[in-house]
Amino acid sequence: MRQPQKLTHPRRLGIGLVLMLTIACLSLPQRALAQEKPFKGGQFALGLRNSLNVFGHGGIVGLGAGGHFKLSATRRVNTEWFSDIIQSQGNDAIIRRDYHIGWAVQFALPKGGFASHRFVPYLMAGQCFDLTKVGFRGQYESPLVFSAAAQAGVGVSHFITPSLELNLQSHYMMHLGKHVDAELDGNGIGHVRVENGVELAGHWLTTFSFSVYFLRI
Amino acid sequence: MKKLLLILPLLMGMSLWAQKKEGIHRGLIRVQGTVGLGISKMELRYYVIGELEACLSDHIGINGTTYTNLGSDRSVFDVYAIKPKNDDYYVHSVLTGPIYHFLTDQPLDVYLGIQPGISLTQLNYLNAAGNVGTEFGVAPSASALTGVAYYGSFFHLFAQARYVATRHATVRDNTPLRDLRIAIGLGFNIN
Numbered sequence: 001m002r003q004p005q006k007l008t009h010p011r012r013l014g015i016g017l018v019l020m021l022t023i024a025c026l027s028l029p030q031r032a033l034a035q036e037k038p039f040k041g042g043q044f045a046l047g048l049r050n051s052l053n054v055f056g057h058g059g060i061v062g063l064g065a066g067g068h069f070k071l072s073a074t075r076r077v078n079t080e081w082f083s084d085i086i087q088s089q090g091n092d093a094i095i096r097r098d099y100h101i102g103w104a105v106q107f108a109l110p111k112g113g114f115a116s117h118r119f120v121p122y123l124m125a126g127q128c129f130d131l132t133k134v135g136f137r138g139q140y141e142s143p144l145v146f147s148a149a150a151q152a153g154v155g156v157s158h159f160i161t162p163s164l165e166l167n168l169q170s171h172y173m174m175h176l177g178k179h180v181d182a183e184l185d186g187n188g189i190g191h192v193r194v195e196n197g198v199e200l201a202g203h204w205l206t207t208f209s210f211s212v213y214f215l216r217i
Numbered sequence: 218m219k220k221l222l223l224i225l226p227l228l229m230g231m232s233l234w235a236q237k238k239e240g241i242h243r244g245l246i247r248v249q250g251t252v253g254l255g256i257s258k259m260e261l262r263y264y265v266i267g268e269l270e271a272c273l274s275d276h277i278g279i280n281g282t283t284y285t286n287l288g289s290d291r292s293v294f295d296v297y298a299i300k301p302k303n304d305d306y307y308v309h310s311v312l313t314g315p316i317y318h319f320l321t322d323q324p325l326d327v328y329l330g331i332q333p334g335i336s337l338t339q340l341n342y343l344n345a346a347g348n349v350g351t352e353f354g355v356a357p358s359a360s361a362l363t364g365v366a367y368y369g370s371f372f373h374l375f376a377q378a379r380y381v382a383t384r385h386a387t388v389r390d391n392t393p394l395r396d397l398r399i400a401i402g403l404g405f406n407i408n
Contacts, residue, residue, distance in 0.1 A: 048313055050333035050359040063382060065333045065357030085335075085357050087386050095386045135388040161274040164315060208331065210315050212279060 038075070039115035045070040045165065047211030053086045053098070055203045060096060060182075062088025070165075070211050075113030078106040080126075086205075094182050094190065095135040099144075102128030104171070106155065115159040125152040128173055134182040136190030145194055148177040149202060163213045170206040238408065240368040241318040241326050245272040249375060251402025253284075255308075257395060260289040262308070266400050275321040280330060281313040284381075284398065307339040308394045310381060312360050326366040326373070334358045338385035338394060352390070358383035368406065376401045 051064030066084030073079060084100040104126030108114045114122075128149045135141035153171025160166055179202070181193040238245075247270050255262035265287060270280040286307045314332030336358045344350040364377030379398045384391070 048333045050331075050357070063357050063359060063384070065335055065359065085355065087357055087384060089384075089386060089391060095388065095391055097386070137388060137391055139388065141388045160315065160317075161277050164273055164277055164279070166315070208333075212273075 039072065039113060039159070041072050041074045041077075042217040043070075043072045043213050044215040044217055045211035045213040047165075047209050049082065049084065049207050049209035051084055051086060051205050051207045053088055053203055053205050055088070060088045060090040060094070062086045062096065062098075064098075064100075064205075064207075066100070068209065068211070070213075071217070072114070073105075075116075076108045076111075078108070078114060078122075080104045080106060080124075090182075093137045093184055093188070095137065096182060097133045097135075099131040100128055102126055102149075102151070104151065106157075108157070114157055114165075115162070118158065120157045122155050122157060123152075124155055124169060124171060125150075127151065130175075132180040134180060134190075134192050136182070136184070139190050142180075142182075142192045145178060145180045145192075147175055147179060149173040149175045151205075153205075165211045165213065167207070167209045167211070169209075170204060172202060172204055174202040238322050240323045241272060241275065241278075241321050241328075242408075243272055243274050245278075245406055245408055246270070247278075247373065247404050247406040249373075249402060249404025251400050253377075253398050253400030255284075255286070255381075255396035255398045257397070259306075259392075260291045262289045262396060262398075263287045264398060264400075266398075266402075268404070270316065272318075276318050278316045278318065278328075279313070280316045280332065281311070282332070282379075284308075284310040284312075304343070305341040306385060306392065306394060308336050308383060308385070308396075309338075310334055310336040310358055310360075310383065312358065312379075312381070314360075316362075324368045326368060326375075327364075328366075329363050330361070332360045332362065334360065336381075336383040336394070338383070340385055340387075340390050340392075342389065352387060354385050354387055356383045356385065356394075366404070371405060371408075373404045373406055374402075375404055 047068050053062040064084045064086030068082035070080050081103045086098040088096040104124045106122045106124045108120050108122045110116050130147045131144045133144050151171045151173045155169030158166045179195045183191050249268045253264045253266050265285045268282045270278045272278040286309050292305045312332040312334030316328050316330035319327045336356045338354040340352045342350050360381040362379035366373045366375035377400045382395050384393045
């Protein structure tokens with residue numbers, strides 16, 4: 001009569017590993033989605049955004065899209081690190097493209113901080129670095145011009161679930177370095193003007209974004 | 218003991234099957250692929266659409282969608298032709314964002330979403346030598362969508378409408394490529 005074969009140590013280990021992996025795989029979606037703890041410092045999120053960009057003069061309006069990550073410092077202070085591509089046009093003749101990279105600190109107005117109320121208003125301020133290219137239809141395109149800006153504004157945060165935040169914010173970007181301006185003269189010839197120094201004629205950026213918090217550092 | 222170890226994952230799977238919910242619920246993953254139409258003032262565009270969504274809660278999902286533009290009614294599939302036509306636009310999009318599902322734990326699903334994204338645009342034009350040239354652009358895009366779906370055990374039927382705003386903006390050409398993208402199809406879901 002054949003003796004029942006005993007599981008050798010490596011084989012038992014292998015089966016154990018398969019079982020552990022099976023259990024981990026089955027429970028992973030639930031664990032990853034369960035973020036029921038209150039908002040506090042050290043929370044990390046990734047998100048995407050759409051921006052509406054309006055320039056102070058010239059009537060140039062643009063649409064932007066980009067991504068960001070957020071890292072909270074405390075329950076009332078959150079930081080946002082973003083990158084956007086913004087495509088603007090005053091009319092069919094002028095095309096403007098801005099590559100933004102920057103950061104902002106968001107300070108929640110309620111004492112309870114972010115996620116303490118259904119809608120949490122906040123103040124924000126930060127810096128932004130731009131690469132701007134201006135083109136004139138049928139004429140030429142400028143090289144990329146670097147500039148820096150300081151920004152400040154207000155926003156509203158809404159945690160639709162404990163791990164998903166929606167944001168609507170509007171901030172003014174004041175250029176502290178170079179400011180790029182595009183103009184068509186009376187003959188329809190395009191001119192690019194690059195101004196140094198503090199330029200108050202910056203632009204309003206209104207952004208809708210969503211962020212998914214999935215890591216606690 | 219060995220048999221028991223082999224049967225255990227099966228039993229766990231069966232127990233999960235017994236607990237499964239119907240329709241939209243937390244933890245659901247759905248995948249859908251189909252073809253769709255993009256209706257614009259300029260032309261009617263044909264798309265191949267791929268979509269993936271994971272539900273973070275009973276009402277909220279994070280959804281990612283890709284649109285590959287095969288052509289339009291002005292130039293049907295001319296991307297496969299030996300000589301492509303000039304004055305022809307293509308717009309391929311990747312869009313991601315949250316979706317709100319109004320109904321939960323029932324076969325019917327009605328949803329609404331806003332999704333940012335990026336589009337790769339292409340313009341075929343006639344150059345000075347009389348040949349067709351191609352110009353590419355990367356454009357920021359915004360979209361809003363709504364749809365309905367009906368869920369079976371592992372599949373669902375859906376109908377969706379999405380408005381996408383984007384633009385091919387270069388020195389050569391500055392044209393809005395906004396359209397309303399309609400899709401009907403079959404999707405699969407992991408409950």
